[in-house]
Amino acid sequence: MAQPSDPVRRTGRIMWILAWGLSLLLLTWYFNQRLLREHNPNQQVRVLDTHTVVLEQNRHGHYLASGAINQQPVVFLLDTGATQMAVPQAVAARLELPAGQALPLSTAxxxxxxxxxxxxxxxLGPFTLYDLDAVIMPSQSDEVLLGMNALRHFELVQxxxxxxxxxxxxxP
Structure with a gap:
């Protein structure tokens, strides 16, 4: 003969399921944050003084940093091999950047x-540059390449x- 379910036992099972679910949710959040920090260790740019910041390499040897274009958040990838800034199409659309004259370009x-x-x-950190040329590029990346037309305003020491x-x- 089957016994009716004990309400205390049922509540205990529900609490265990909720505890396991919450644990999995917290672990997922923790490891996602860790992966983000490994990809972009400069989510908060370290400012030494009003003229100097320090960036850490990510695990691939690149320098990424959080910043803003037209007061909208973006992630920059410093690229000393790029002549101009390159903004991926999806990022340009989000920033509502106007697409001007078409340009044929050679890329990697x-x-x-x-x-x-x-x-x-x-x-970028305490620095603000104004009125810069850039190119909107077809790309799947979410990072804006920070090219030499912006980087020429800085001394870079690695x-x-x-x-x-x-x-x-x-x-002057």
Missing amino acids: AGRVTGYRTRIKSLS RGERMTITYMAPA
């Missing part, structure tokens, strides 16, 4: 068509796994 992935655009403001970026004030 081959020939593509990009579009000229202007960036009103770019912020030591080990750190890069010190110092703003070079324009000569």
Whole structure:
């Protein structure tokens, strides 16, 4: 003869299921945050003074940093081999950047068509640059390539796994 279910036992089972579910949720969140920090260890740019920041390399040896374009958050990938800033199409659409003249471009992935655009403001840590040329590129990336047209305003010094970026004030 089957006995009726004990309400205390049923409550205990529900609590165990909730505890396991909460544990899995917390572990998922923790490891997701860890992966984000490994991909972009510079989510909060370390500021030494008003003219200097320090970036840490990610596990692939790249320098990524959180910043902003036109006061909207983006992730920059410092690329000293890029002549201009390159904004992926999806990021450009989110930032509502106007697509100007079409440009045939040669990239590591081959020939593509990009579009000229202007960036009103770019912020990285305490630094803000204004009125920069950029190219909107067909790309699946979420990172904006920070090319030499922006990086030329800074002195970049790499030591080990750190890069010190110092703003070079324009000569009077």
